[in-house]
Amino acid sequence: MFKSVDTLWLNTNPYLLRFNLPIVKYLSRHVNIAQWEYTQTADEGTSLDVAIELLDDYISLLEKPVNLVGHSTCGLLGLLYAQKFPDKVKSLVILGVGINPTLDWISYYYLLRTNFHCSKERVLARLAYSLFGYHNQYYQKAFMGLLDKALLYSLSPHSLYQRLDGSIEKIASPLMICGSEKDSIVSWDEMMKWQNHLKPQDVLYKCSQNEHFFHYFQPTIVGQNILDFWLSQGNDSNLAVAQKLGRVGIAHQ
Known part of the structure; x- marks a missing residue:
């Protein structure tokens, strides 16, 4: 059954999982979505490399490329995975991730x-x-x-003793970046800097309401825009999404 999954929402913190549930529930009406969870103990060292390896173990079982979705640090994980395994990522949607993707x-x-x-x-x-x-x-x-x-339990690479900076590397997969105009953690000015790195099929989406966890407060609006992004890619695997939405024509434009 799990091999029918075509979309993965990434989770790396058990205490923040609840804030993804409304939009995951909304998207589940239209796509075969699963939540991938990575949990580390309080005494375990933070390692994005370990998380990437475990994520690849799971996606390799699916035997097909998937849509990845992640918020904040989970979006950073999705970016790093898409850079390392471009053939396994159908598309990537990141929320609350600025031009410095390590900023969370x-x-x-x-x-x-x-x-x-x-x-x-x-x-x-x-x-x-x-x-x-x-x-x-x-x-x-x-x-x-x-x-x-x-x-x-955070997978973030930061600590009280060091805060890391990261740089953007273009990924081959179609990319959607979602941010909030009112986000004080990752400002919209930082989100706008993505424009210099976007491919023609990529999308930069602005939510005009709520703060860093805007997708929790606006699951339908944000979810609709994510679905539109997937449909805009025009591949056959998104046809079922269009049929469920009653918008088959969009998938062929």
Whole structure:
């Protein structure tokens, strides 16, 4: 059954998994989508290379190229995989990933810890607001606890002692980059810099609402644009998507 999967949503943190569920549920009405999860222990060293190797083990079992989707650090993982295994990636959709793909909410957290001489709790409170935009004190406290736990299981290459920078390498697969106009972690100005690296079939999409986890708050709007991107590629494997949407003509344009 798993060999029928044509789309993989990448997850690398068990505490952030819930924020992908609304859009994954929406997309599942139109495509055969699965969630690939990578979990490391709190004491395990961070290694994107290990995650790439394990992801390749899974995709190799599918015996066909797939659409990859990832947000933030998961988008970075998708980029690195597509660069290394271009023949196994039908398309790549990344959300909240700027022109420096290593920039994520973890690096922002350590930037705050380094430059602001205040308690960890105050830094987490500011981070929670930057990520989700809630003023409600109850939600703030809940998100602070969640982010505190998520830090221990992050695949991000950053730490309190070092923050890494990355560079863009063009990938052969069709690429869609999604960002939010209100994202304070990866600003829209940073997202706009992707334009110098796009191929003719690539898409840069702006969500006008919500913060870094914009796809959680706008699953239908963002999901519709992702589906349109897949249909625009015009390959036969996306015909079923068009039929489900009642837009077969688009797949042939």
